[in-house]
Amino acid sequence: MATYQEFIQQNEDRDGVRFSWNLWPSSRLEATRLVVPVSCLFTPLKERPDLPPVQYEPVLCSRANCKAVLNPLCQVDFRAKIWACNFCFQRNPFPPSYAGISEVNQPAELMPQFSTIEYIVQRGPTPPLIFLYVVDTCLEEEDLQALKESLQMSLSLLPPNALVGLITFGRMVQVHELSCEGIAKSYVFRGTKDLSSKQIQVGGDKGRPPQPENAGVFVFITRFLQPVHRVDMNLTDLLGELQRDPWPVPQGKRPLRSTGVALSVAVGLLEGTFPNTGARVMLFIGGPPTQGPGMVVGDELKTPIRSWHDIQKDNARHLKKATKYYEAMANRSAVNGHCIDIYACALDQTGLLEMKCLSNLTGGHIVMGDSFNTSLFKQTFQRVFSKDYNGDFRMAFGGVLEVKTSREVKVCGTIGPCVSLNAKGSCVSENEMGIGGTSQWKVCGINPSTTLALYFEVVNQHNAPVPQGGRGVIQFVTQYQHSNTQRRIRVTTIARNWADAQSQIQHIESSFDQEASAVLMARLGVFRAESEEGPDVLRWLDRQLIRLCQKFGQFNKDDPTSFKLSESLSLYPQFMFHLRRSPFLQVFNNSPDESSYYRHHFVRQDLTQSLIMIQPILYSYSFHGPPEPVLLDSSSILPDRILLMDTFFQLVIYHGETIAQWRKAGYQEMAEYENFKQLLLAPLDDAQEILQTRFPMPRYIDTEHGGSQARFLLSKVNPSQTHNNLYAWGQVLRGAPILTDDVSLQTTPLFHHKERRSDLTFPF
């Protein structure tokens, strides 16, 4: 039998699924004692170059409240042409088109290798993709110029038949009419007053008699949303001629930015014309909204934008109102299946804290940069339009994810870029985790790396026998609009064995996926951090870790050094240690916008990327052998090494002291030190590989021992050596001492009983 590691990897590659436990405890009580819930990370549209979609409709279970999809785990009677649903045990006749099936002639969806299968289904005519640019014109000249060029460039990356639209805003909001003929026209809205969807339609049709609904839609299409191939020349000129907002900005004031109304117009425009059609609203902002609904800060420069301190002191005047405004808009947009991206480039905060829900609820991107004239923004923006191995865009729209479970399991909720569709049913648990109370969620914007965390509950009663058949089954059904506008349905069906937690606890332990579990628990922590106080979240995480270690650790009473975890849990404590220090849970040193930004990316990336965010990767390059992963620990900072650290948001190349001196002396330019030159190049090469694929582009830091930017590395490593303990343990340590009073991984309360909390019965 394959090892669990191979099994886990195979499941991720084939089905895009990573479960916390790969053997499931057979009763509710035993499941809660395992601390980490039965849960999984699921990547609905994981790229599968080897999986050609089939061109027919899925076969559904005929029971009205089941409708599970025929899958390889179903029992099939080939002679009677009947299949038994493995969720509700209903016996279903095959449709007539399946008359020819037999043991040797099976349809794809019955073959074991198609535990994940994708169907192309016909659902009437498919409208083209829609891209609506909403552009802030209160930018510096240089930024506006760079942004205009990026927008012009993007017209070349869009599919020719895509519809585009342009809204610009400053003090006023302008909706631009895109026609191929005549002079440029636009409709102007005041930026201070919100408009209903109806008003926007009427506003667009000013002076015309009311028209039947369809005619109205037509007017909108022809005026404001046009196929790229028809208007690209005019739109290029229009973009080229965009000017900075003409209203004067007095000294000591911020420019007036009507972001709220501009978005409202954009959402209303799409709502009125293309509900339930894949569309992207792309918002480009260079500062916070300063007037009208959704205003985040006033225009007086002397009043700074809210900080964490203001929020804690309940001193952020516009926070609640603005958040509520954008949440309502995000929900409206989600109902229509449209996603909203935010590209915020400014040195100060732009109000992402208030606006984050626009992207978080609709599956849109948030990109945060210093200026539109940076490689970070330009390339990240280009990558929004990147294509896959088939030449299709890596974006899909209007996703609906449905989860079906066998009787012993219920779904508690999801954490990811989605909204609930409030679909009650027998698979829905009363115990909510994340966005719960439903078995269906809408993910308006979805790409191959979009990953949801799903939490389950085992409902089998204690002492009840291990369920018949020995396996629990979960089916994920994802309906979406492909970027080539086809409607598709992807179905993934997985099963795991039940195990009796009393007699088989060691098997359950070895089925533990510590990487998935760390990310799943971290998502729960981040989800809590949105509504709870920081210290409470940390305490909750600590308690979970301690309980897990109590359950599975081996130790002699009162002897901390005897503590041991088996291999399947060995990395888990350090993941938690770094998570506690991460910007996802610590807001110190980050603005509210930055925290929102980091969390936005954390709750949507796949396992590998999420884990990099929790515990950055550190590789060491030296003359002593090939590059090797080293502990994210101050002891790894050595003079004759080059380190490459990847934190997801930053890439740091750090040259140790000796290496830096050699480099300064120019050895790399001497022919006889070719090997040194190669050593210097190796981490650059590897960094480049990461830079070429990461979305969003990370910041890139090339530094050395003693360099001011070395702080990016020093703040992340475990401070096993500090100025306090440099000479501890009787010998001088190798590595770099970190000037910090933080506790290190070796001295956290978990491993030292003196700091244990009184409400926990800690075993040491």
Place this chain on the structure above:
Amino acid sequence: MDDLYIKPGNQERGWNDPPQFSYGLQTARGPHRNLLNKRAAPGVGAPPPTPPSSNPLSPPPRGVTPPPLHPARPPLGCVATPPPPLGPMRSQRPADSSQSESEPDVERVVSVLNRALAACRQTVKDQVCSDVAKRLRLLEDSWRSGRLSLPVRRRMDTLSLALQSGQWDSADEIHRSLMVDHVTEVSQWMVGVKRLIAETRKLNPELLEPLQKPADPDQVPAEPDQVPVDPDQVHAGPDQVPVGPDQVPVDPDQVHAGPDQVPVGPDQVPVDPDQVHAGPDQVPAGPDQVPVGPDQVQD
């Protein structure tokens, strides 16, 4: 795709701005060579293993000991990441050498485009045609007045060849690469070329005949693929690594870091003798010349 290069990010506008990859590098993505996703497993609960240091308490040596000269085994022979076949640093402009030998001819490029436009006139609306014509004039003016950089001129040359031989996808791809890599220079007129590609693609083959016969037989260019790879490409090397500014302060690439800068230089005057030195593809780099690809200097 030719033109694989990396240029530094805009450090003035964004702190630690990452390097910028050319369109060719972004799209021609080989398989992952080496995923850096491993972690070292610690022995938790105990201090990290600390091999005794050689002599940490003594003052650091005044001079630096040089790096090992002849290591027992090739130092990075077994690097986790062998250089990729597609790697940007080694595979500089694979099949573009033919064009680098001669200055792209504005007459020929413009004439191909104009003939393509003429072929479209029968089917495409007048207004669109005149709009395209306007943009082609803009292109010609920019070219003749020396406002187009060498890589743009070269790629336009390749684009016109692709258009002439009916390779629409390839022409379209070159148009995209120009929009991504050189948007400042080309955005105003490129959209006309883009429309031209889209319209000629739809035309009947017989309408395309005048386009496909070369205007002047003398100017038929050599097949790019037949030209052997220029040995100078080997020199393309290390300067293209994404280096931060604090690393190599005199890196010549950085002088041109700002993408808005219209390159001013010898390349613009076709008869200038300096042009011969435009890049390593043409003349082996002199000892004081930093071996950079021509694109970099331009960008």
